[in-house]
Amino acid sequence: MSVEGAVAYDVLSPLAAARALAKDDPGVARFCPPALLLHGTADKSVPAAGSVLMHEALAKLGVPSSYRLFEGKTHTDFLLEDAFRGGKDQLTDSILQLVTGAPQEGRHACMCPRLLVWLASRVCPF
Structure with a gap:
């Protein structure tokens, strides 16, 4: 991910944001709603592993989270x-x-x- 040609993963990535919150404000979970992550395993834009990692990051924060992978589904x-x-x-x-x-x-x-x-x-x- 980039902004004006510069790599900006930490600015644009929801996963990076969740991981940063876990470090900076571990009590933030009380303000977060439960999350449902749905992802296709054939997604060429965002790897399905991203949803698994996001689920793990949310769980680490204490946010109720679940995910479901759909075999063969694309973006x-x-x-x-x-x-x-x-x-x-x-x-x-x-x-x-x-x-x-x-x-x-x-x-x-x-x-x-x-x-x-x-x-x-x-x-x-x-």
Whole structure:
């Protein structure tokens, strides 16, 4: 990550921020809501290991945190491809399960021909 060509990982990274808080203000957890981290294992933009590390950093702070890795999902599957393709909505189901405490199984209609969704997923850089 960079800002104006200079490496700025510590400024832009949520993981770096959580780790810094653990050092600077260990009592900050009382101000933080529970965190749910959802990540696809095929994400080319942000490695799925980042969510695991973030979960560990939040746990070290004392912030209630959970994570779920979705096998084969990319950075855009949940919000783009899956939404257009239709069918099971894993993203919404996971969020609603956290909120309600009960398993969820939502489905939505196909918004675009599957062939177009497949083609778009092949050229998507994320």
